[in-house]
Amino acid sequence: xxxxxxxxxxxxxxxxxxxxxxxxxxxxxxxxxxxxxxxxxxxxxxxxxxxxxxxxxxxxxxxxxxxxxxxxxxxxxxxxxxxxxxxxxxxxxxxxxxxxxxxxx
Amino acid sequence: xxxxxxxxxxxxxxxxxxxxxxxxxxxxxxxxxxxxxxxxxxxxxxxxxxxxxxxxxxxxxxxxxxxxxxxxxxxxxxxxxxxxxxxxxxxxxxxxxxxxxxxxxxxxxxxxxxxxxxxxxxxxxxxxxxxxxxxxxxxxxxxxxxxxxxxxxxxxxxxxxxxxxxxxxxxxxxxxxxx
Amino acid sequence: xxxxxxxxxxxxxxxxxxxxxxxxxxxxxxxxxxxxxxxxxxxxxxxxxxxxxxxxxxxxxxxxxxxxxxxxxxxxxxxxxxxxxxxxxxxxxxxxxxxxxxxxxxxxxxxxxxxxxxxxxxxxxxxxxxxxxxxxxxxxxxxxxxxxxxxxxxxxxxxxxxxxxxxxxxxxxxxxxxxxxxxxxxxxxxxxxxxxxxxxxxxxxxxxxxxxxxxxxxxxxxxxxxxxxxxxxxxxxxxxxxxxxxxxxxxxxxxxxxxxxxxxxxxxxxxxxxxxxxxxxxxxxxxxxxxxxxxxxxxxxxxxxxxxxxxxxxxxxxxxxxxxxxxxxxxxxxxxxxxxxxxxxxxxxxxxxxxxxxxxxxxxxxxxxxxxxxxxxxxxxxxxxxxxxxxxxxxxxxxxxxxxxxxxxxxxxxxxxxxxxxxxxxxxxxxxxxxxxxxxxxxxxxxxxxxxxxxxxxxxxxxxxxxxxxxxxxxxxxxxxxxxxxxxxxxxxxxxxxxxxxxxxxxxxxxxxxxxxxxxxxxxxxxxxxxxxxxxxxxxxxxxxxxxxxxxxxxxxxxxxxxxxxxxxxxxxxxxxxxxxxxxxxxxxxxxxxxxxxxxxxxxxxxxxxxxxxxxxxxxxxxxxxxxxxxxxxxxxxxx
Numbered sequence: 001x002x003x004x005x006x007x008x009x010x011x012x013x014x015x016x017x018x019x020x021x022x023x024x025x026x027x028x029x030x031x032x033x034x035x036x037x038x039x040x041x042x043x044x045x046x047x048x049x050x051x052x053x054x055x056x057x058x059x060x061x062x063x064x065x066x067x068x069x070x071x072x073x074x075x076x077x078x079x080x081x082x083x084x085x086x087x088x089x090x091x092x093x094x095x096x097x098x099x100x101x102x103x104x105x
Numbered sequence: 106x107x108x109x110x111x112x113x114x115x116x117x118x119x120x121x122x123x124x125x126x127x128x129x130x131x132x133x134x135x136x137x138x139x140x141x142x143x144x145x146x147x148x149x150x151x152x153x154x155x156x157x158x159x160x161x162x163x164x165x166x167x168x169x170x171x172x173x174x175x176x177x178x179x180x181x182x183x184x185x186x187x188x189x190x191x192x193x194x195x196x197x198x199x200x201x202x203x204x205x206x207x208x209x210x211x212x213x214x215x216x217x218x219x220x221x222x223x224x225x226x227x228x229x230x231x232x233x234x235x236x237x238x239x240x241x242x243x244x245x246x247x248x249x250x251x252x253x254x255x256x257x258x259x260x261x262x263x264x265x266x267x268x269x270x271x272x273x274x275x276x277x278x279x280x281x282x283x284x
Numbered sequence: 285x286x287x288x289x290x291x292x293x294x295x296x297x298x299x300x301x302x303x304x305x306x307x308x309x310x311x312x313x314x315x316x317x318x319x320x321x322x323x324x325x326x327x328x329x330x331x332x333x334x335x336x337x338x339x340x341x342x343x344x345x346x347x348x349x350x351x352x353x354x355x356x357x358x359x360x361x362x363x364x365x366x367x368x369x370x371x372x373x374x375x376x377x378x379x380x381x382x383x384x385x386x387x388x389x390x391x392x393x394x395x396x397x398x399x400x401x402x403x404x405x406x407x408x409x410x411x412x413x414x415x416x417x418x419x420x421x422x423x424x425x426x427x428x429x430x431x432x433x434x435x436x437x438x439x440x441x442x443x444x445x446x447x448x449x450x451x452x453x454x455x456x457x458x459x460x461x462x463x464x465x466x467x468x469x470x471x472x473x474x475x476x477x478x479x480x481x482x483x484x485x486x487x488x489x490x491x492x493x494x495x496x497x498x499x500x501x502x503x504x505x506x507x508x509x510x511x512x513x514x515x516x517x518x519x520x521x522x523x524x525x526x527x528x529x530x531x532x533x534x535x536x537x538x539x540x541x542x543x544x545x546x547x548x549x550x551x552x553x554x555x556x557x558x559x560x561x562x563x564x565x566x567x568x569x570x571x572x573x574x575x576x577x578x579x580x581x582x583x584x585x586x587x588x589x590x591x592x593x594x595x596x597x598x599x600x601x602x603x604x605x606x607x608x609x610x611x612x613x614x615x616x617x618x619x620x621x622x623x624x625x626x627x628x629x630x631x632x633x634x635x636x637x638x639x640x641x642x643x644x645x646x647x648x649x650x651x652x653x654x655x656x657x658x659x660x661x662x663x664x665x666x667x668x669x670x671x672x673x674x675x676x677x678x679x680x681x682x683x684x685x686x687x688x689x690x691x692x693x694x695x696x697x698x699x700x701x702x703x704x705x706x707x708x709x710x711x712x713x714x715x716x717x718x719x720x721x722x723x724x725x726x727x728x729x730x731x732x733x734x735x736x737x738x739x740x741x742x743x744x745x746x747x748x749x750x751x752x753x754x755x756x757x758x759x760x761x762x763x764x765x766x767x768x769x770x771x772x773x774x775x776x777x778x779x780x781x782x783x784x785x786x787x788x789x790x791x792x793x794x795x796x797x798x799x800x801x802x803x804x805x806x807x808x809x810x811x812x813x814x815x816x817x818x819x820x821x822x823x824x825x826x827x828x829x830x831x832x833x834x835x836x837x838x839x840x841x842x843x844x845x846x847x848x849x850x851x852x853x854x855x856x857x858x859x860x861x862x863x864x865x866x867x868x869x870x871x872x873x874x875x876x877x878x879x880x881x882x883x884x885x886x887x888x889x890x891x892x893x894x895x896x897x898x899x900x901x902x903x904x905x906x907x908x909x910x911x912x913x914x915x916x917x918x919x920x921x922x923x924x
Contacts, residue, residue: 015211019204024128026200054154058227076261082178083269089182101899
């Protein structure tokens with residue numbers, strides 16, 4: 001299914017996705033928006049892993065399994081993050097990160 | 106142009122456009138739906154790479170699990186029609202600048218690098234192989250990360266419950282939004 | 285070396301235990317009980333010391349005819365390296381055993397005496413705790429088997445002296461006096477420390493038995509290198525002597541001793557007459573082989589400072605009216621005499637006569653001076669005054685004190701057969717053979733001593749009839765028994781054959797009285813007594829006339845030759861004004877200023893940059909990602 005598509009295409013796509021995720025991470029003020037950006041970043045990494053696995057080491061399974069574990073970690077992270085977000089919302093009545101600035105000097 | 110190339114370009118275009126929408130949309134619920142599109146397209150890419158199992162996992166876990174979770178929390182914390190305030194111009198310009206520079210840096214590096222593939226024959230990947238590898242403690246076995254991830258998931262589950270559980274109301278909490 | 289002296293460890297430890305007991309639990313006990321406990325502890329030490337002396341001098345085999353040096357106990361206390369370690373040990377040799385006897389005797393007597401003298405005082409148990417601390421330190425000092433241990437106990441002695449002088453801490457003069465004593469002796473101890481460091485650096489050992497071995501390698505080293513014309517060894521020993529001079533109140537470090545009389549009288553008897561102040565003499569005697577072999581020049585310094593101090597103090601003593609101060613100056617004078625004895629001594633056999641005589645005089649002096657002080661204490665106890673002008677005719681009221689005081693006065697005046705006659709005579713003989721000038725000085729001092737002691741005696745017990753507010757009465761038995769015991773020792777200790785016991789090299793020699801020198805010294809003593817009798821036995825105008833004749837001299841001596849004023853001038857006007865003030869200014873403005881400046885700068889800078897710590901997670905993220913990108917760029921394109 002991937003004949004005629006060079007590896008670099010996948011990598012470029014993944015890096016675009018990665019940096020778009022970074023952009024979102026830096027500019028979003030809504031905590032849930034930030035969480036979604038992080039999901040994007042994780043996905044781009046998954047694409048990278050799988051592309052490398054398929055193109056460079058087709059006899060191995062590491063890429064597959066790492067993606068699998070990343071998905072599991074992402075799921076765990078999303079669950080905990082959402083729990084935290086809900087708690088923050090309860091405490092501050094907002095999910096805007098600029099208002100959650102108790103670390104400020 | 107081959108069919109699969111067209112499909113790849115289609116997926117790639119969906120991913121890029123909806124990724125950008127995910128991070129720029131001012132309606133948070135729309136952003137979540139965009140994310141759903143991105144994730145589904147990514148699953149398509151997995152299919153193209155011949156990782157059918159992982160594509161299924163992606164669909165079930167991401168599209169079915171995480172996105173639903175996110176939508177729930179959005180509904181809990183904000184109004185559907187609520188528009189987020191516009192992003193600070195200075196902040197977005199600087200972030201975009203950094204991101205674009207990083208993108209250029211990465212892509213040029215990717216294009217300059219020559220990847221060397223092994224000549225070994227491709228392995229057959231089916232459920233049996235995956236299941237055995239996951240529980241094998243031989244070479245190419247993944248039982249240790251598998252166990253670790255299961256412990257992590259359990260811990261995350263417990264943590265999520267404890268954090269989100271309604272504790273005693275915090276009366277003295279500083280509240281910048283309310284006077 | 286086989287004889288077992290292991291129990292000697294108990295001698296310093298018992299007073300230490302008493303100190304801890306009385307110091308920690310003293311205020312829980314009844315005052316009388318704590319006093320008794322301290323006294324009993326010292327009584328045990330007293331018995332043990334006499335037993336040790338007997339065993340050491342008479343029951344231990346001599347090696348090659350000499351008393352051996354026995355290390356009864358030794359342990360490494362602080363180990364820094366193989367060559368540098370500080371030990372704690374017990375060394376028994378003739379002088380340390382003799383000092384044991386002196387200290388335990390006087391200390392025991394003072395303990396008993398204080399039961400009466402200090403009765404009813406606030407802080408009675410504190411007093412006994414301090415006395416025990418002092419006894420512990422002093423015993424540790426004389427038993428030390430290395431110079432560093434000696435230094436440690438030396439400082440402890442200084443501390444206990446400080447505590448006891450300042451016993452009446454509500455009295456400003458006592459506080460000042462204790463401060464003065466502490467600072468002056470600390471200053472001298474700085475010299476001692478420098479001396480120890482130089483000495484041990486040169487010889488590579490702290491241990492007395494190695495250091496003082498006349499055939500040993502330690503003594504031979506360090507005499508080569510020279511500084512200002514004297515060898516390093518000489519310098520180090522002069523510094524060591526400076527420490528000794530501070531403790532022993534030698535000129536010009538004597539100024540603390542008269543003021544130290546602010547302490548309770550038994551303390552003066554114990555510390556400032558019999559034991560602590562002779563620590564300097566003991567120190568020089570302890571290091572005597574080093575002095576005589578590798579630095580005879582330092583001994584000359586010892587002799588001249590001793591001689592000058594003795595005449596200086598004797599002259600002042602003739603003019604003072606506070607009886608304790610007279611005794612203090614007399615102590616200083618007698619210690620000067622002991623220093624002279626050491627300074628004019630040679631090494632080995634009859635050559636070491638001065639050393640033997642000095643130790644002999646230390647022994648007899650401890651007895652009669654303690655007696656004098658305790659007698660003075662009994663008088664003060666009866667009259668409630670320190671000034672002899674307010675006394676007179678006391679012989680009727682205080683018969684026992686009168687007799688014992690008279691014995692002590694006769695002893696110090698050097699009248700045979702009292703003990704000091706023998707010891708003083710030996711010192712004079714040694715001085716005669718060594719240095720005629722010093723002999724002349726000491727001869728005059730002998731006359732002056734007799735004069736001022738009998739001036740004191742006649743003023744107190746004879747002289748004018750004084751009316752007292754209430755009739756003076758004899759002290760209780762706890763106070764008179766020590767007086768009688770010490771009087772007994774003062775009379776008969778002269779017959780101890782010291783030349784058979786304490787000598788420079790441990791080998792006994794035959795001592796004899798040189799009548800050709802003894803008779804003139806007895807004569808001048810008698811002259812002094814007669815002059816004093818003429819002037820003070822009856823109330824006459826003679827003393828005033830004499831004072832008027834030597835108007836300026838009298839005034840100078842009465843004001844102690846203005847030594848305190850000189851010190852005040854030097855410290856206040858010169859050191860404080862020209863050194864301390866600029867140094868303080870430097871410290872306050874440059875040293876502190878730079879530190880304050882740094883902190884102020886840091887403060888201001890952090891106040892400026894605190895905005896970075898905005899609490900905005902995304903700002904941190906932006907900085908982080910920019911940094912990562914920059915690093916990636918550097919690594920990918922510029923590194924290779």
